[in-house]
Amino acid sequence: MTHPTVSLTTAAGTPVKRLGYGAMVLEGYYGAFEDAQADAVLGRAVDRGLMIDTADAYGNGHNETLVAGAIAGRRQAAYVATKFGIVFDPDGTGTDLPTGWGFSLKINGTPAYVDQCVEASLGRLGTDYIDLWYAHYPDPQVPIEETVGAMARAVEAGKVRHLGLSNVTAEQVRRAQAVHPIAAVQYEYSLWRREAETDLLPTLRDLGVALVAWSPLGAGFLTGTVDSLPEGDFRHVNPRFTGDNLAANLDRFAPLRDLAAGLSITPAQLALAWLLHQGGDIYPIPGTRKAARVDENLAAAAVTLPADVLAQINVLMAPGTARGATLM
Ligand SMILES: NC(=O)c1ccc[n+]([C@@H]2O[C@H](COP(=O)([O-])OP(=O)(O)OC[C@H]3O[C@@H](n4cnc5c(N)ncnc54)[C@H](OP(=O)(O)O)[C@@H]3O)[C@@H](O)[C@H]2O)c1
DSSP states (O other): OOOOOOOOBOTTSOBOOSSOEEGGGGGSTTSOOOHHHHHHHHHHHHHTTOOEEOOTTGGGGHHHHHHHHHHTTOGGGOOEEEEEOBOOSTTOOOEEEEOSSSOEEEEOOOHHHHHHHHHHHHHHHTSSOEEEEEESSOOTTSOHHHHHHHHHHHHHTTSEEEEEEESOOHHHHHHHHTTSOOOEEEEEOBTTBOGGGTTHHHHHHHHTOEEEEESTTTTTGGGTOOSSOOTTOGGGGOGGGSHHHHHHHHHHTHHHHHHHHHHTSOHHHHHHHHHHTTOTTEEEOOOOSOHHHHHHHHGGGGOOOOHHHHHHHHHHTOTTOSOSOOOO
C-alpha cells in the first residue's frame, strides 16, 4: 500500500521553506557554546520561518528546551521537527548500534519507548504538538512496522502532525510507508556524501517522501573554513577530518571554493544551492552558531546555478571524491 504525498506545511498552512536550520550545533559538539548565544541564533531561524531540526538526544534533552524558548508565543508559525530513539539515559535499555567510528549508539524503537518519548519531547518543547517526528535510527531488534505503528498512534492522538524516519534504507521506508504515511526521511546528503542518490532518493521519489539532508555542509568542511579542529570538537572521531584525510579532502574540494568565488557566493552557499538544485523534494538543514550565517545560508535558496557549473561540479566532485569512512 502506498499513500499520497504529504506536503510539509506549518499548522497555519504555510509551506515549509526548502532551507531549514539544524540546532544540534548549539550543544557544544562543535565547541563550547552559551545558551544566550543559542537563543539569538534560534530566534533568528524562527524569525526567518525556517524548519527547526532538533532531537531529544541533542544535549540529552537540552536542545529541545532551547527550541521551546524560540517558539514560545509563536508556535503556529513555527515548524518543529524532533527525533527520538537514541537512548541518552545511561540506565535506559536499547539495542547496541556500532557507528563504525569507534563508538556505539543505543537505540530503542519499542512501542512502549515510543509512547514515553513523545510525552517527554512535548514537555521539553513546551508545546502540545510536534510538526514532524522522526525515528532517529531504526532499532535493529524491532521491526520498523512496530515502531511506526506506535508513532502513528501519536498522530491519531493529535500529538504529532507528520511522521519521519532517519538513517533508514529504501526497503525500510517502503515497509514503514505501508503502515502510515511518511512525510520525510532524514539522511546525510551533501557534495561529500552522495550515497542517498543511488537507492534511497529514487525510492523516496517513487513514494512521494521528502529528503531532509543532514550535515548538508559536510559538518562544516564544505564551507571552506575548516583546516584544523579545536580540542574537544566531536569531528575528531570523523575520519574525513583526521590524519592525512583532511589535507587530501581540502585538495579534492578546492574546485568548490574556486567555483564559489567565480559566482561571487560563499562555498557554503554553493554547497547548499547545489543540494537545492538536485530536486524540489530536498530540504537541507544546515547548522550554525552564528545568527548572520543563518541569513547567509538562507540566501543560498535564491542562487541559480548555471548548467555548466552543475556539470563541472558533477565531474570535479563526483560521488566518492571525499576520503575517509562515513558514519555507518
Ligand atoms: N539525523 C541524524 O542522524 C543527524 C545527524 C547529524 C546532524 N543532523 C542534523 O543536521 C543538522 C546539520 O548538520 P551538522 O550540524 O552536523 O553539519 P552542517 O550543517 O553540515 O555543518 C555545520 C558546521 O558548519 C558551519 N557553518 C554553517 N554555516 C556556515 C557558513 N555559512 N560559513 C562557514 N561555516 C558555516 C558551522 O560552524 P558555525 O557554528 O561556526 O557557523 C558548523 O561547524 C544538525 O544540526 C542536526 O539538526 C541529523
